Amino acid sequence: MDGPLPQARPIPKSSDHLNGQFWEHCTKGKLCFQRCLDCDTWRHMPRYMCAKCGSDQWQWKESSGKGRIFSWIITHQAMHPKFRDETPYAALVVEMDEGVRFVSRPLGIANEELAIDMPVQVIFETIEDDFALPLFRKM
């Protein structure tokens, strides 16, 4: 059989170098973001240059994994067959303590409980042997 079944959970495997490194860290249970070596600014999504100072000098740094809910939406229509039974589900924007904003989903937080500024902490859900998804639970 060629490729995954349509019902298989979509996995954000990327051939892109920087995105691939981001997901490798997640699979090791580490939420890492890039940090500029010249101005110390954290960034996400992964990219080669600092948006603040233009430097191309950076390194991966492990996040505290802690943040607060900045925003969310409730999805009522599954955009993939795998998620049909999970609707309505929330997609979060978490503002991490490091300042970057990260899109994810809650784990163990009912949609009705979601609140702006709710403190949350990353937790990794292993999807496959070589892939773990960063989700957020209440602190």
Ligand SMILES: [Zn+2]
């Ligand atoms: Zn910079």
